[in-house]
Amino acid sequence: MKKRVTIQDLAKELNTTPSTISRALKNHPAISKSMKKKVVDLAKERNYQINALAAGLRIGKSKTIGVIVPRINRDFFSNVIAGVEDMAFENGYNVVICQTHDKVAKERQHLNTLISSGVSGILVSVGLETNNFDHFDEVKRLGIPLIFFDRVAEQSDVNKIQNNDKAGAYKAVVHLIDNGYKRIAHFAGPDYLNVYKDRKEGYLDALRDYNIEIEEELIIESDLKVESGRVSMKQLIELPNPPDAVFSASDYSALGALLYLDEMGIDVPNQIGVVGYSNENFTALISPSLTSVNQHGMEIGRYAAKVFFEEINDQQKSLIPRTIVLDPELIIRASSVRK
Amino acid sequence: MKKRVTIQDLAKELNTTPSTISRALKNHPAISKSMKKKVVDLAKERNYQINALAAGLRIGKSKTIGVIVPRINRDFFSNVIAGVEDMAFENGYNVVICQTHDKVAKERQHLNTLISSGVSGILVSVGLETNNFDHFDEVKRLGIPLIFFDRVAEQSDVNKIQNNDKAGAYKAVVHLIDNGYKRIAHFAGPDYLNVYKDRKEGYLDALRDYNIEIEEELIIESDLKVESGRVSMKQLIELPNPPDAVFSASDYSALGALLYLDEMGIDVPNQIGVVGYSNENFTALISPSLTSVNQHGMEIGRYAAKVFFEEINDQQKSLIPRTIVLDPELIIRASSVRK
DNA sequence: CTGAAAGCGCTAACAT
DNA sequence: ATGTTAGCGCTTTCAG
Numbered sequence: 024m025k026k027r028v029t030i031q032d033l034a035k036e037l038n039t040t041p042s043t044i045s046r047a048l049k050n051h052p053a054i055s056k057s058m059k060k061k062v063v064d065l066a067k068e069r070n071y072q073i074n075a076l077a078a079g080l081r082i083g084k085s086k087t088i089g090v091i092v093p094r095i096n097r098d099f100f101s102n103v104i105a106g107v108e109d110m111a112f113e114n115g116y117n118v119v120i121c122q123t124h125d126k127v128a129k130e131r132q133h134l135n136t137l138i139s140s141g142v143s144g145i146l147v148s149v150g151l152e153t154n155n156f157d158h159f160d161e162v163k164r165l166g167i168p169l170i171f172f173d174r175v176a177e178q179s180d181v182n183k184i185q186n187n188d189k190a191g192a193y194k195a196v197v198h199l200i201d202n203g204y205k206r207i208a209h210f211a212g213p214d215y216l217n218v219y220k221d222r223k224e225g226y227l228d229a230l231r232d233y234n235i236e237i238e239e240e241l242i243i244e245s246d247l248k249v250e251s252g253r254v255s256m257k258q259l260i261e262l263p264n265p266p267d268a269v270f271s272a273s274d275y276s277a278l279g280a281l282l283y284l285d286e287m288g289i290d291v292p293n294q295i296g297v298v299g300y301s302n303e304n305f306t307a308l309i310s311p312s313l314t315s316v317n318q319h320g321m322e323i324g325r326y327a328a329k330v331f332f333e334e335i336n337d338q339q340k341s342l343i344p345r346t347i348v349l350d351p352e353l354i355i356r357a358s359s360v361r362k
Numbered sequence: 363m364k365k366r367v368t369i370q371d372l373a374k375e376l377n378t379t380p381s382t383i384s385r386a387l388k389n390h391p392a393i394s395k396s397m398k399k400k401v402v403d404l405a406k407e408r409n410y411q412i413n414a415l416a417a418g419l420r421i422g423k424s425k426t427i428g429v430i431v432p433r434i435n436r437d438f439f440s441n442v443i444a445g446v447e448d449m450a451f452e453n454g455y456n457v458v459i460c461q462t463h464d465k466v467a468k469e470r471q472h473l474n475t476l477i478s479s480g481v482s483g484i485l486v487s488v489g490l491e492t493n494n495f496d497h498f499d500e501v502k503r504l505g506i507p508l509i510f511f512d513r514v515a516e517q518s519d520v521n522k523i524q525n526n527d528k529a530g531a532y533k534a535v536v537h538l539i540d541n542g543y544k545r546i547a548h549f550a551g552p553d554y555l556n557v558y559k560d561r562k563e564g565y566l567d568a569l570r571d572y573n574i575e576i577e578e579e580l581i582i583e584s585d586l587k588v589e590s591g592r593v594s595m596k597q598l599i600e601l602p603n604p605p606d607a608v609f610s611a612s613d614y615s616a617l618g619a620l621l622y623l624d625e626m627g628i629d630v631p632n633q634i635g636v637v638g639y640s641n642e643n644f645t646a647l648i649s650p651s652l653t654s655v656n657q658h659g660m661e662i663g664r665y666a667a668k669v670f671f672e673e674i675n676d677q678q679k680s681l682i683p684r685t686i687v688l689d690p691e692l693i694i695r696a697s698s699v700r701k
Numbered sequence: 702c703t704g705a706a707a708g709c710g711c712t713a714a715c716a717t
Numbered sequence: 718a719t720g721t722t723a724g725c726g727c728t729t730t731c732a733g
Contacts, residue, residue, distance in 0.1 A: 039719075039720085040719075040720050040721080041720095042719075042720065042721080042722095043718085043719055043720075046718095046719085053718060053719080054718070054719080055718060055719090058718080058719085077725090079725095080724095080725050080726065080727085081724080081725055082725085083725070
């Protein structure tokens, strides 16, 4: 168990000073080629790793981006993270991933830790519980670049990368209408989260545009988990006049509906059509495969990171907060196309 | 954009010194109750967050555990991470999550970053590509606690938390035999990863114990992805004498097999039985639901973290490396039970 | 019970 | 092209 080697150790070995080592390692223009080579070679030989704590303390922050997501085992979020990691790596930054399990308390805690550890920026998709954004004030006060993605804060003065959820939902519902479905139900999420509110609006818009009557009893709000989908579907089926299609704001609740319909022996897509949201991996793998809306997680992640790098590269801090909206894509599968 | 408040700021406000503030915040016994209260209250009021970089530099490491996994969007790994996070939180530690996408290069990179950033310990499940463990030498040389889990290094002098993959596989295959299947194929992973080697051995042991002939042509090695499962299943079905069951070392390749069989109109479980491995969420959600082996990710994570805390709490460093083996559980579902 | 002072390893102005 | 020096914010010995 040896001590780690520092730039002082390298300096001593080469009869020079820490400054020179530091500069050589950073490829500073004022250092001679020969010296750079000597330093780099020795560093490799001695297995030198920079002490990020010391460097970070010195320059006031670490070359790290914090990403906060509700859960890491969702395909959408893991794609976003992969996108962020790509961009970060290209720019020599590290990514620290935090999951909140949809709890505000965890969100707060992670935020504090990230601030404590001197991250250069924070990318966040807020949790289901989060309907108040005070805890982000400190981040902004400290001038740490803050970028929201997917589930975004309602404040206007922050950077946001969003999906056009309204358009995605609209496409989904129009697709159902085009396939001859007449009474389309909707599994909605909590209204205070932009994504669910927008998906509901897209649904309503489509019905209006096609002169289909909106029926409140066909709109069911829940936590959108598998079990809720099952329960909601049961509730719909037991209606005196049940719907012939469902547009769910989540693939998970759509899956619950499919499972319930399968148990009941109701044919999907011929008796009832189903469309989900998010294009989770499993949507392609189940039977019938589930039509869903792809949100391009990877691109969202890359954009979020891109906005971060623009923020830190802008010396004049003249950038005004931007909102980038990406158009989602409807992936048509078996669950919504009648034979 | 104000500067962050430091313990000096607090000290000035209370007409005392940084030492006192530092001690008060850490609940040092030598500080008076009244002083502690004053300090804690002011810290809260001023929104003080410790500078983890400075603290870390001072004490030579940060209160952080690094976790390296192949991918974060696998249910097993995300459960492990949740387990680690639980234990870490209870002990005031943070967790940084790194994913390698099964690439050794990424594994190296993350390892270096974690060392650089002064993590107190590293928990790792190695990637598919990793068949050499030199890059972990530096971690050990520096005396950083290193704990392998699930996919572990072959070295003997490291801490390991493993599943008893041999036993899990054995249970799975015996279950198939009990259900009347006679010719059981196996989708195997690369032999240099302990988990796949052990699963194969469990498969072979079960066949031997029940006097079933081992046929090399029924053992197919692949990367165990969905597509490989499909291809392997096709290969098996086209055999002059095809098997009547498959034990797959991965749920993903098992899924590929199910999809192919469905396309071919072959009935599962009546014509062919299928068992997967890892108990991914989707196994319960597809039709037919997939029998699989549950590896208790959460417990693995908690154990790994527990071993880490034991390591750092042992002043004499007298602890010898341990191997903890957990017994997995067979979850019987529709894909392997003939009607 | 509290204070003074040193130093963790690195960076970057300011020399030379 | 390289060296000198100060200091980032914290912890901790040693002193009182």
